[in-house]
Amino acid sequence: MTDHDLFQHVAAQAAAFRDSLPGRSIPAPDPQLAQAAFGGPLPEQGAEPEEVINQLIAAAEPGLVASPGPRFFGFVVGGALPAAAAADMLATGWDQCAFNSVLSPAAQAAETAAGGWLKDVLGLPAGASVGFVTGAQAANTVGLACGRDHVFAEAGYDVARSGLVGAPRVRVLASQERHATIDRSLRLLGLGTDVIEAVRTDANGAMDMADLARVVSEGPAGVPMILCLQAGNVNTGAIDDLRTGCELGHQAGAWVHVDGAFGLWAAANPATASLLDGADQADSWCCDGHKWLNVPYDSAFAIVSRPELHQRVMSYRAAYLVGSRAEGEMADYTPESSRRARGFAVWAALRQLGRAGLADLIARNCALTRQFADGLAAAGFEIGNDVVLNQALVSFGDDEHTGRVIAAVQNAGVCWFGGTTWRDRAYMRIAVSNYATTQADVDRCVEHIVAVAAATA
Ligand SMILES: *Cc1c(COP(=O)(O)O)cnc(C)c1O
Numbered sequence: 001m002t003d004h005d006l007f008q009h010v011a012a013q014a015a016a017f018r019d020s021l022p023g024r025s026i027p028a029p030d031p032q033l034a035q036a037a038f039g040g041p042l043p044e045q046g047a048e049p050e051e052v053i054n055q056l057i058a059a060a061e062p063g064l065v066a067s068p069g070p071r072f073f074g075f076v077v078g079g080a081l082p083a084a085a086a087a088d089m090l091a092t093g094w095d096q097c098a099f100n101s102v103l104s105p106a107a108q109a110a111e112t113a114a115g116g117w118l119k120d121v122l123g124l125p126a127g128a129s130v131g132f133v134t135g136a137q138a139a140n141t142v143g144l145a146c147g148r149d150h151v152f153a154e155a156g157y158d159v160a161r162s163g164l165v166g167a168p169r170v171r172v173l174a175s176q177e178r179h180a181t182i183d184r185s186l187r188l189l190g191l192g193t194d195v196i197e198a199v200r201t202d203a204n205g206a207m208d209m210a211d212l213a214r215v216v217s218e219g220p221a222g223v224p225m226i227l228c229l230q231a232g233n234v235n236t237g238a239i240d241d242l243r244t245g246c247e248l249g250h251q252a253g254a255w256v257h258v259d260g261a262f263g264l265w266a267a268a269n270p271a272t273a274s275l276l277d278g279a280d281q282a283d284s285w286c287c288d289g290h291k292w293l294n295v296p297y298d299s300a301f302a303i304v305s306r307p308e309l310h311q312r313v314m315s316y317r318a319a320y321l322v323g324s325r326a327e328g329e330m331a332d333y334t335p336e337s338s339r340r341a342r343g344f345a346v347w348a349a350l351r352q353l354g355r356a357g358l359a360d361l362i363a364r365n366c367a368l369t370r371q372f373a374d375g376l377a378a379a380g381f382e383i384g385n386d387v388v389l390n391q392a393l394v395s396f397g398d399d400e401h402t403g404r405v406i407a408a409v410q411n412a413g414v415c416w417f418g419g420t421t422w423r424d425r426a427y428m429r430i431a432v433s434n435y436a437t438t439q440a441d442v443d444r445c446v447e448h449i450v451a452v453a454a455a456t457a
Helices: 004-025 031-038 049-063 082-096 105-122 135-156 180-188 209-218 244-252 262-270 309-314 343-378 399-412 437-457
Strands: 128-133 169-176 196-199 225-230 256-257 284-288 298-302 390-395 418-422 425-431
Touching: 004 049, 004 082, 031 049, 082 343, 105 128, 105 262, 105 284, 105 298, 105 343, 105 418, 128 135, 128 309, 135 180, 135 225, 135 256, 135 284, 135 298, 169 209, 169 390, 209 244, 225 244, 244 256, 262 284, 262 343, 298 309, 343 390, 343 425, 343 437, 399 418, 399 425, 399 437
Parallel strands: 169 196, 169 225, 225 256, 256 284
Antiparallel strands: 128 298, 284 298, 390 425, 418 425
């Protein structure tokens, strides 16, 4: 097989997997089976590429999950739009290093263009800088790193040079229901988690702004402060009152970061855009491409209102780079140095959807989430949250019974939902973020869940 034939063969395999998604059962993955298929010592001798690829396909097949399919509602995974997935295959074929414009003017141009479109559809300042990172974890880390360096600089301390040993005190205010990646970012940034002052949440899991005002004012004055807001509570979809949060934070001199991994996308749909009112007032934003934009893994955006600061915090200089780069290119905004050209898939996703298609994707997923909640409520089950976005929580009675229903639904393979604990109660968590999910899919799932729950009584 020539290289050319090999790539065609692989493309056909990828296409066949995608074609299989709507009809594919979503089995409970058996990690041991997959481990056995891939295991064994490294053979002494190499093998033909075709043989390797066929082995890989055979080994992977039983362990592949139909998570990009239309009836997978666990976590917040999204699917992969055809143009985006195909563009990512090109990114691999082209093997461009998205470091700077010397290495790939095309990658740089795609990220610049896609970054501009992103700021536009998300309603963020046109002058902000965009780093194309792996995920919201990395985007939160970049935003908080910029915040850390900025608030210390305001206090006359250069953390980039002097590190945190001997640094002045700092405050980090974040919601009780913040995403756990915020804690990991703070650990990675050397700030630790003890620094967090948790702000209470309201009935639906958004930050309680009166409590934020209390926490801000009760703490010591004049201490550098970072405020972390959230757009999209992972359990309820609740979005913090960003305008008030930014005002309270800025009055106290804080850097305001918004973790909008999926919730920020609500800004792209006129019907939900008001939930993001004031988002543009923040200093940094985290947003995922691989969730609601339906770009393949891995893809997210670290957006910062001050490009010079963003560059100062994330870039490096080296002798071999002199004369081969301009300021403010791709690697200046990300924690990675060399990396894949993520911008092609993002550009392709936005270009496939257009402004109207993106609004429609968000609106449809929100409507389908409502359809789930209404259907399950009509069957007598309790919806635990106010469904404001694409997240719904369902209880099937006591926690133990809810757990058994979730397990039975997962085992049946028709659709997949995860479990969660919210406000000390167990729920099945429904997250709708795939472009391919239809009303008929949701009807079928509701009917199925009701039947499984009845059989699990
Ligand atoms: C998913 C999520 C994250 C983490 O995102 P990754 O892309 O997995 O790194 C962070 N914050 C929120 C609110 C999320 O929903």
